[in-house]
Amino acid sequence: xAGITQSPRHKVTETGTPVTLRCHQTENHxxxxxxxxxxxxxxxxxxxxxxxxxxxxxxxxxxxxxxRSKTEDFLLxxxxxxxxQTSVYFCAIRVDRTGYGYTFGSGTRLTVV
Amino acid sequence: xxxxxxxxxxxSVPEGENLxxxxxxTDSAIYNLQWFRQDPGKGLTSLLLIQSSQREQTSGRxxxxxxxxxxxxxxxxxxxxxxxxxxxxCAVQPSGNTPLVFGKGTRLSVIA
Numbered sequence: 001x002a003g004i005t006q007s008p009r010h011k012v013t014e015t016g017t018p019v020t021l022r023c024h025q026t027e028n029h030x031x032x033x034x035x036x037x038x039x040x041x042x043x044x045x046x047x048x049x050x051x052x053x054x055x056x057x058x059x060x061x062x063x064x065x066x067x068r069s070k071t072e073d074f075l076l077x078x079x080x081x082x083x084x085q086t087s088v089y090f091c092a093i094r095v096d097r098t099g100y101g102y103t104f105g106s107g108t109r110l111t112v113v
Numbered sequence: 114x115x116x117x118x119x120x121x122x123x124x125s126v127p128e129g130e131n132l133x134x135x136x137x138x139t140d141s142a143i144y145n146l147q148w149f150r151q152d153p154g155k156g157l158t159s160l161l162l163i164q165s166s167q168r169e170q171t172s173g174r175x176x177x178x179x180x181x182x183x184x185x186x187x188x189x190x191x192x193x194x195x196x197x198x199x200x201x202x203c204a205v206q207p208s209g210n211t212p213l214v215f216g217k218g219t220r221l222s223v224i225a
Contacts, residue, residue, distance in 0.1 A: 035215075042202075058212065100162070104158075
């Protein structure tokens with residue numbers, strides 16, 4: 001199984017502070033994704049990466065930036081956290097083997113107060 | 114823009130019942146479709162993936178079908194158990210290089 005870990009698992013931060021969430025994979029899959037999950041909205045794509053230093057925006061990218069300097073790590077940064085960014089954040093990878101699809105991390109619960 | 118809809122949003126059934134969860138999508142040109150399960154407070158667990166060239170996939174008591182021409186997929190759960198209680202999410206990958214688009218899920222409760 002593709003290993004994927006997210007850190008931290010929980011975080012409380014204050015409005016206006018920068019926050020960085022980390023996603024780490026143990027294999028070398030090319031595609032990685034950040035989604036947020038909110039009641040009533042389901043899972044929405046924030047940003048994704050298709051290789052080292054190659055990233056693209058999703059439907060809810062405003063206020064977020066990402067970086068991928070190594071294949072195994074994909075970082076999501078909230079540049080100046082707002083209460084509307086209180087959410088559960090999930091990282092996912094697309095397994096580079098036909099028929100396997102996506103694997104998700106356990107999520108980061110972020111609260112902005 | 115691909116949109117994915119799951120109806121109903123919630124479903125409650127007695128233990129032992131066979132049930133069908135529905136997923137519809139607006140653009141029939143898809144790469145694949147994946148069903149996930151999510152337990153409260155947890156991440157997503159992949160259940161089944163159907164490639165665009167396939168009609169169905171089976172795993173244990175689960176069977177997922179795909180009808181691209183009508184923009185529909187169903188997840189059939191046989192002999193439901195209380196342990197099947199969870200939210201079931203359907204997601205479509207529009208093309209080989211585009212990310213998954215999710216439905217909002219169906220919350221299933223199986224009552225003992």
